[in-house]
Amino acid sequence: MITHSEQLFQQARRLMPGGVNSPVRAWRAMGMSPRFIARAQGPHIIDVDGNVYLDFVGSWGPMIVGHAHPKVLEAVQKAAAAGTSYGAPTPAEVELADLLIDAVSGLEMVRLVNSGTEATMSALRLARAATGRKKIIKFDGGYHGHADTLLVQAGSGVLTQGIPGSPGVPEEIASLTISVAYNDLNAVVQAMEHHAGDIAALIVEPVAGNMGVVLPQPDFLPGLRRLCDQRSIVLIFDEVITGFRVAWGGAQKKFGVTPDLTCLGKVIGGGLPVGAYGGRRDLMEQMAPVGPVYQAGTLSGNPLAMAAGLATLKILAEPGTYEDLEEKGCYFTEQISALAHLMKLPLRINREGSMFTIFFTDCPVNNLVEAQTSDTGRFQQFFQAMLAQGVYLPPSQFEAWFVSLAHSPEDLQKALSAGEKALLDCK
Numbered sequence: 340m341i342t343h344s345e346q347l348f349q350q351a352r353r354l355m356p357g358g359v360n361s362p363v364r365a366w367r368a369m370g371m372s373p374r375f376i377a378r379a380q381g382p383h384i385i386d387v388d389g390n391v392y393l394d395f396v397g398s399w400g401p402m403i404v405g406h407a408h409p410k411v412l413e414a415v416q417k418a419a420a421a422g423t424s425y426g427a428p429t430p431a432e433v434e435l436a437d438l439l440i441d442a443v444s445g446l447e448m449v450r451l452v453n454s455g456t457e458a459t460m461s462a463l464r465l466a467r468a469a470t471g472r473k474k475i476i477k478f479d480g481g482y483h484g485h486a487d488t489l490l491v492q493a494g495s496g497v498l499t500q501g502i503p504g505s506p507g508v509p510e511e512i513a514s515l516t517i518s519v520a521y522n523d524l525n526a527v528v529q530a531m532e533h534h535a536g537d538i539a540a541l542i543v544e545p546v547a548g549n550m551g552v553v554l555p556q557p558d559f560l561p562g563l564r565r566l567c568d569q570r571s572i573v574l575i576f577d578e579v580i581t582g583f584r585v586a587w588g589g590a591q592k593k594f595g596v597t598p599d600l601t602c603l604g605k606v607i608g609g610g611l612p613v614g615a616y617g618g619r620r621d622l623m624e625q626m627a628p629v630g631p632v633y634q635a636g637t638l639s640g641n642p643l644a645m646a647a648g649l650a651t652l653k654i655l656a657e658p659g660t661y662e663d664l665e666e667k668g669c670y671f672t673e674q675i676s677a678l679a680h681l682m683k684l685p686l687r688i689n690r691e692g693s694m695f696t697i698f699f700t701d702c703p704v705n706n707l708v709e710a711q712t713s714d715t716g717r718f719q720q721f722f723q724a725m726l727a728q729g730v731y732l733p734p735s736q737f738e739a740w741f742v743s744l745a746h747s748p749e750d751l752q753k754a755l756s757a758g759e760k761a762l763l764d765c766k
């Protein structure tokens with residue numbers, strides 16, 4: 340019998356490309372059709388057929404306090420009752436900006452936008468304007484949203500679908516982006532020397548999350564800081580995933596390296612559409628209306644997103660939250676590793692706090708090429724076996740899993756029992 344999800348997917352495919360509004364949701368690499376979600380609560384999402392899943396996607400990162408948290412709902416409802424958008428400044432924007440600047444060392448000023456894509460696109464425009472240079476450096480498998488300049492050797496759905504760039508991005512634009520291997524400072528030096536005097540910015544996920552999770556090696560982020568300083572290149576940390584995920588204050592706090600510009604999104608909107616970019620005051624004061632660099636947004640600083648973001652961050656600011664997230668991420672990944680070891684299955688886990696990826700490979704994963712040694716067929720089997728047991732994972736090898744404050748020890752135990760069976764199934 341056809342399920343309600345399958346019925347909806349058939350209809351959706353006639354109405355929207357691939358039946359979805361973002362490619363990764365179509366589950367193509369998993370050889371299945373996606374579940375359509377009716378609602379979510381705490382660590383669970385529930386599909387339109389009434390199946391309950393333990394969720395490790397967390398809306399691709401934002402749901403760090405769990406779904407439908409009562410404090411977040413209350414804040415959003417209160418904000419909605421006062422009107423959903425004014426196209427004018429509000430006290431909540433000031434409160435969120437103040438909180439972000441206080442927490443994130445690289446922020447002296449901030450501009451709130453509606454998505455991570457807007458944040459990275461605007462940060463790059465600012466860097467180009469400030470330096471008068473055109474080229475940028477990024478890393479293979481790094482995903483920074485879908486602005487033209489950034490769809491070069493990108494991660495996430497672009498990688499999962501095996502598209503190296505994207506038709507529609509003019510060659511003249513793509514050629515301004517130089518992509519090199521993550522964790523490879525020599526490759527960065529070579530790119531900087533080869534394009535000497537032309538590089539405006541270097542953009543990096545300080546912990547990569549879109550080729551699966553890949554950690555920066557100890558000298559990598561300090562090395563990028565040094566190389567950018569030597570050549571007056573604007574260093575941009577894309578903390579859309581890592582901001583307030585890996586630590587209060589983000590990866591820059593955790594690794595002690597301060598970028599010139601920082602991009603945020605996901606967690607700071609508590610599940611509503613949001614993005615932010617900010618950094619050095621001298622750079623940010625080049626943005627209109629103070630300076631000439633233009634960027635705008637009808638719904639930027641939207642009151643509902645501000646309310647959800649503030650409520651989420653206030654929960655995260657409570658004592659012990661990041662310790663709790665660390666403990667859960669650590670416990671789960673150590674147990675899965677131990678199970679795989681007993682079964683003699685090749686498996687590597689990269690983790691930073693509550694974000695991690697399981698790679699089915701023997702090889703340490705420090706860059707895209709190594710991530711691609713993972714057996715994606717095995718990941719597909721694993722995904723299907725987990726789903727059948729009520730555990731919902733990112734539908735791609737090249738994405739991060741997220742644990743939230745709402746995942747209880749019992750939930751993790753359930754996921755581990757499912758994981759044991761799934762590993763046996765894909766042995």
Ligand SMILES: Cc1ncc(COP(=O)(O)O)c(C=O)c1O
Pocket residue numbers: 453454455456457459482483484485544548549577578579580604605613614
């Ligand atoms: C690191 C990173 N940067 C930027 C983006 C773009 O954010 P958005 O999807 O909100 O446009 C994403 C996710 O999509 C991301 O993971």
Ligand SMILES: N[C@H](C=O)CCC(=O)O
Pocket residue numbers: 361362363364399482495496549580738
């Ligand atoms: N990996 C992406 C963001 O982090 C997934 C979100 C999307 O593209 O829909």
